[in-house]
Amino acid sequence: MKSLLNPRNAVVALVIAGLLLLPVYSAVSGNLFILTMFTRIVILALAAASLNLIMGYGGMMSFGHAAYLGIGGYAVGILAFEGIGSGFIQWPVALIASALFALVIGSLSLRTRGVYFIMITLAFAQMAYYVASALSRYGADDGLTIYKRSSFGPLVDLSNRTQFYYVCLACLFGGIYLIRRIVNSRFGLVLQGVRSNEQRMQAIGFNANRYRLVCFVISGTICGLSGALLANNTDFVSPAVMYWTRSGDLMVMVILGGMGSLFGPVIGTIVFLVLEELLSQVTEYWALIMGPLLLLIVLFARGGIMGLLGRFSRG
Amino acid sequence: MAEPLLRIANLTLRFGGLVATDNLSMEVAPGELHAIIGPNGAGKTTLISQLTGQLMPNSGAIYVAGQDITRLPSYERSALGLARSFQITSLLRDFTAADNVALAAQAHAGHSFRFWADARKEQPLREAARAALKRVGLEERADVLVSELSHGEQRELELAVALATRPQLLLLDEPMAGLGVTESQRMVALLKELRKEFTIVLVEHDMEAVFALADRITVLVYGRVIASGKPDEIRSDEEVKRAYLGEQHAVTSQG
Numbered sequence: 001m002k003s004l005l006n007p008r009n010a011v012v013a014l015v016i017a018g019l020l021l022l023p024v025y026s027a028v029s030g031n032l033f034i035l036t037m038f039t040r041i042v043i044l045a046l047a048a049a050s051l052n053l054i055m056g057y058g059g060m061m062s063f064g065h066a067a068y069l070g071i072g073g074y075a076v077g078i079l080a081f082e083g084i085g086s087g088f089i090q091w092p093v094a095l096i097a098s099a100l101f102a103l104v105i106g107s108l109s110l111r112t113r114g115v116y117f118i119m120i121t122l123a124f125a126q127m128a129y130y131v132a133s134a135l136s137r138y139g140a141d142d143g144l145t146i147y148k149r150s151s152f153g154p155l156v157d158l159s160n161r162t163q164f165y166y167v168c169l170a171c172l173f174g175g176i177y178l179i180r181r182i183v184n185s186r187f188g189l190v191l192q193g194v195r196s197n198e199q200r201m202q203a204i205g206f207n208a209n210r211y212r213l214v215c216f217v218i219s220g221t222i223c224g225l226s227g228a229l230l231a232n233n234t235d236f237v238s239p240a241v242m243y244w245t246r247s248g249d250l251m252v253m254v255i256l257g258g259m260g261s262l263f264g265p266v267i268g269t270i271v272f273l274v275l276e277e278l279l280s281q282v283t284e285y286w287a288l289i290m291g292p293l294l295l296l297i298v299l300f301a302r303g304g305i306m307g308l309l310g311r312f313s314r315g
Numbered sequence: 316m317a318e319p320l321l322r323i324a325n326l327t328l329r330f331g332g333l334v335a336t337d338n339l340s341m342e343v344a345p346g347e348l349h350a351i352i353g354p355n356g357a358g359k360t361t362l363i364s365q366l367t368g369q370l371m372p373n374s375g376a377i378y379v380a381g382q383d384i385t386r387l388p389s390y391e392r393s394a395l396g397l398a399r400s401f402q403i404t405s406l407l408r409d410f411t412a413a414d415n416v417a418l419a420a421q422a423h424a425g426h427s428f429r430f431w432a433d434a435r436k437e438q439p440l441r442e443a444a445r446a447a448l449k450r451v452g453l454e455e456r457a458d459v460l461v462s463e464l465s466h467g468e469q470r471e472l473e474l475a476v477a478l479a480t481r482p483q484l485l486l487l488d489e490p491m492a493g494l495g496v497t498e499s500q501r502m503v504a505l506l507k508e509l510r511k512e513f514t515i516v517l518v519e520h521d522m523e524a525v526f527a528l529a530d531r532i533t534v535l536v537y538g539r540v541i542a543s544g545k546p547d548e549i550r551s552d553e554e555v556k557r558a559y560l561g562e563q564h565a566v567t568s569q570g
């Protein structure tokens with residue numbers, strides 16, 4: 001049995017506590033900006049966690065994950081625009097639309113492997129981007145403003161910053177708990193077996209691609225929820241959320257935090273977005289610092305930040 | 316004679332200009348241990364791979380208990396009771412020995428689209444894994460990662476994984492490859508036990524083991540069957556001596 005008290009668990013516990021208490025700090029210090037920023041971090045951490053399910057546990061390098069951010073967002077935006085403001089309708093539609101999209105592109109992309117898989121998922125996401133850019137009724141290139149956030153009756157008020165933050169946090173923790181259950185379930189073991197040695201898994205009786213596809217759909221669905229949250233957060237959705245650089249950002253967050261570690265994507269997202277924020281305050285050429293920095297971490301810390309922390313817990 | 320459990324009819328597989336399996340036909344009766352021997356590159360592994368579906372033949376057919384399985388994917392063949400071990404160990408290296416075997420059992424115990432319950436707490440699967448590991452003498456190593464097992468232990472685990480799929484036909488590709496003397500002896504003893512329960516196709520280089528274990532032997536050279544029969548018949552077959560046994564002795568006496 002590994003000890004529960006190691007640097008990795010300590011960091012995770014600290015981050016969880018920090019995320020839970022953040023609105024209190026924001027209220028006491030009067031720092032509203034930090035709440036806004038962390039709402040965004042929590043939402044994108046959910047997207048990164050969903051990507052980690054296929055990348056880290058399923059071994060599928062999807063380069064089109066931002067498509068679901070857009071699909072979830074447009075589901076909310078379009079329904080709101082057409083006068084359907086209830087979150088009980090908007091959010092399920094966001095999830096179902098994302099699941100269907102994942103099902104279609106998954107069944108096509110999963111015929112390929114490696115670089116081809118990366119390219120084809122990228123191509124599908126770019127297709128979604130161009131389709132959204134052509135939706136003239138819904139703002140086309142300029143995007144669609146959402147005048148009223150998803151309404152959940154008297155249950156919660158998403159226009160309240162603190163309540164909205166906690167809704168996002170509940171979605172993140174719920175999503176990570178769900179992924180944790182999946183990873184240790186029958187399905188999850190098969191999935192990781194396929195990542196480890198597909199030939200062996202086929203030989204003992206598993207149809208590898210069926211498990212991959214189901215995983216792809218679950219992951220896309222969770223990311224669709226993240227998209228619905230993101231649209232509510234910005235009160236706006238535009239094709240830009242689906243652009244390929246956004247998919248790349250999500251991949252970097254996952255790799256940075258640690259692929260195949262449950263909490264890694266959360267850490268990766270926090271580090272990525274906080275660094276981006278800090279560096280962009282210092283210089284407008286922040287990307288020139290960020291790029292090499294990330295490269296170093298990826299090169300010298302296999303397993304990302306969580307892997308690095310894991311190394312200390314061995315000793 | 317009873318219907319053969321395995322029937323191979325005019326199987327041919329080409330790799331470009333190379334004919335790896337050349338119009339090959341053979342039968343394996345239920346309950347027998349059928350050894351396949353032949354020099355390196357004769358096409359033994361290629362044949363096993365076509366039987367279990369990792370490779371697809373260009374022409375010909377494969378029947379298991381009368382059913383044509385020639386075009387079935389490998390996971391469906393596993394469901395029909397075909398199990399193989401790989402000459403070059405092919406395991407889930409980042410999983411424990413017990414997980415490797417339990418997954419094989421899981422594949423044959425209900426569906427795996429279960430997303431919630433902890434699979435490592437399913438007692439029947441753990442029990443099946445323990446039993447298969449015990450058979451091959453690995454019960455003490457159940458919780459060790461495959462990457463940390465010795466080569467010999469990995470060979471034994473290959474066999475345990477195949478056993479856990481509850482096969483009716485075991486296809487073993489050089490299970491003794493790379494084993495030391497004592498390990499080989501253990502493996503031979505184990506195969507003697509297993510042959511009582513399973514129909515076995517055994518590819519093996521160790522002639523002593525083959526002649527001690529086999530009911531029938533098929534000799535492959537350049538993808539073709541040059542002889543098939545009881546061990547005594549094979550031993551005295553002139554063509555086999557010329558094409559294979561003599562050369563093999565020369566090779567082993569050098570090594």
Ligand SMILES: Nc1ncnc2c1ncn2[C@@H]1O[C@H](COP(=O)(O)OP(=O)(O)O)[C@@H](O)[C@H]1O
Nearest residue numbers: 330333335353354355356357358359360361362
């Ligand atoms: N995937 C492949 N592509 C091309 N040639 C192959 C392939 N696999 C095996 N061969 C060739 O087919 C022949 C038979 O190989 P193999 O079945 O591994 O022989 P054996 O197991 O009897 O030593 C060899 O000449 C080998 O080089």
Ligand SMILES: [Mg+2]
Nearest residue numbers: 359360361402
């Ligand atoms: Mg071979």
